[in-house]
Amino acid sequence: MSSPSLATAVDAPRPDAADGITVAAPPEAAPEVWPLTARTVDGRIHVGGVALDELAEACGTALYVVDEADFRHRARAWRASGADQVHYASKAFLCAEMVRWVDSEGLHLDVCSGGELELAVDTGFDAARIVFHGNNKSVAELEAAVSHGVGVVVVDCLEEIDRLGRAAAAAGRVQDVYVRITPGVTAETHAYMATGGDDVKFGFPVREGHAERAVLAVAGQPALRLAGVHCHIGSQVTATDGLTLAAERVAAFVAELTDRHGIAVDEIDLGGGAGIPYLPGQPRLEPGAFVAALRAGLDRVLPAGSVRLAVEPGRSMIGTAGVTLYRVGAVKDGLRRRFVSVDGGMSDALRPSLYLARYTAWPAVGGAAGDAVHSVVVGRHCESGDVVVPDIALPSSLASGDLLAVPATGAYHHVMASNYNAQPRPAVVAVRDGRARLMVRRETPADLRIREAHGEEVALGGV
Template sequence: MSLVIENGWPRSAAWTGGERGELRLGGIGVRELAAEFGTPVYVLDEEEFLARCALWREALPDGEVHYGGKAFLCPEVVRWLDSAGLCLDVCTGGELAVAVAGGMDPARVVFHGNNKSAAELRRAVALGVGCVVVDSFTEIERLTTLAEEAGIRQRVMIRVTPGVSAHTHEFIATGGDDSKFGFSLNAGLAAEAVRRVLAAPALELAGLHSHIGSQITDLGGFALAARRMSAFLLDSEREHGVTIPKLDLGGGLGIVHRPGDPVPPSPAEVVAALREAVPARVRLAVEPGRSIAGPTTVALYEVGTVKDIPGVGRYVSVDGGMSDNPRPAMYGAAYTAVVASRASQAPPREATVVGRHCESGDVLVRDLPLPADVRPGDLLAVPASGAYQRSMASNYNHVTRPPVIAVRDGSARVIVRRETEDDLLRLYT
């Protein structure tokens, strides 16, 4: 029995085996995966990842698809992106280092960030990074100096905040005038940024950029941002007598995390809405991250305790928590989970799935109907775990971070190994 992909599962996810059934991912049962690799563990469906890359590439054959590396990045993923014909967005020197380690041509890397250090920019210039997205007047001056010292002309895009509400959580909304990112269009700062870049001989204005937020499930905000950015591009060209060849309208397309969540538009629908507003001669770029990585991965946990509190409810504790998925604690991200290691005929009973950390807020899933006979040793599977979870994972309480296992056609391999206590101790003097 296949699980419903609209509920955030990769296409290979299926329930097999009848009464002694289990969830299978990439053709491998979760009991086997847990026995070999331990828990917690992120199980990434390689074919699902590549299929989602292909959907974006097919939706925009005449433009550029830049994978948002902050969603999840490791050298093997960089190699997948390269093979799929995608470019890569990075926003720190560390992400740039991973891109280089994975073999990505720096000319296909776009470097973001609202506070890039001089050292990060110097390295980007030296490596030949294809484009730097400038985010402040200070950065324009800093990058101009570094490009002059290197004797090159650095291609840049100007990040513009178009004053568009993305109707998402305030922590992941980035397009409003009060955003820490970019130059405000409404306040006239974006127009001044264009003037300063054009006045800098060591910089080449390759395009304009905007990004309105994350986990967006309707086209309205995308379309409005595209119209405002297109109008600003045309106004800038008329004012300065130049041609601005590219408009990067960012990413932010949401995914389904649990049953009942709104199903977002497809990549083709997003691109069509953007294309309607963008002049045909302008090269369009997009930056999907979550919509590629998110549904590819299932997090597996082992149940350690089940605690019933009269008048309160049931707590099901697992061997991970906010160190491998801080998103519920940070901004209320909602997930679902299933008992994945066995079938159960028991009626559902509402439970709260909690982690092992010394925080009352260490909650992974609230108000979740689980089989009433859930017990220690059961494996819980949490879909839609591919974006931001491993990227944001920490060593809180000195817990080691889980591995990432790629599955495909009945085989599994480690692409990010599990941390050990030796890894933690190695940092101390």
């Protein structure tokens, strides 16, 4: 089944739900979804001055490629956004080299597990510039946060307030905390990425006094200090009305704390979630617009400048800096759609299966040779839902052995990668100024065997 032509497909706006055909687009046709340095030179896509086919030859596929210049550009845009403090949301993409980039750009860091915390600290990041999230932090994680001197712990339930208070008291330290609240504002995004409503697992709803009781519980802990309140309404947000409304409701809550209890709040952390384009024609919520929307809500209630504003972007810093490179294995023609199978899939690109996320793709070499053909890019795993790019107009010349590049994969790809079907996870390589450096090496079958046990007896404690 053919689409009109590749030229028509490339120039078309974002796909319409009625036809469902994703636009296949090279960097020149859709620069919004590709890294800032992506260029096509003599039919070969280059990122950071390095040809993707050379990277595939040197590093193998599937392969994550990260444009360092793109990340640094966007990090600096967030620093200049008007927020008082910018925390990079490490859950979007984290490794030791990424920690060093975040540090060198003067950003703070938010983590949401003991593993992310240990990686950051072991890499030399100042724990005082770390914010520790999580809706179910273990006692060991809370003790580690206190021991390392984490700047702020975001408390998410009453039990955690008690546990953290005991851990801080035992260490002889007063621990700064944010209380995470939910203002009853639902972001216009996928249901799995909406976190600001009343019926979510995160934080304390403002309604019925839940958030107020949490703040008072913190105030009753001698080893805890209320450093601020936190709110995050969701991810991949491109409309600002919900951000402004959430900020206004959080500000009203803060004002009520002062009026009713004399509790002053110096800082409000309103999270991240600024959306990026994944498909040609989709918008990006720029840092300045994101922060301006939050400021507008705060200023409706509180005196301008009376509280510090912190934000936590992740995807919007690293998302379009990333490209995943695949080798085409098998191609099946003659069906309703052309099936293009690649040497990766849901083990390295979970978002299409998890959220039905849509991406575009383009041949790394050769470009638009041939007519446009209605295709679906599928992974190598034994699941019908293992789809990398559904319903896309790809050139008919694409064949076994060719390289396919999928842009906008910098966020939530490497960090969500798994070993499903005993598949080793891909390498991550950074590119800049014509040079390539490994950030994370490729796993090997030997790596997968390290955790295998051989029937060792388990010591049971007994009663």
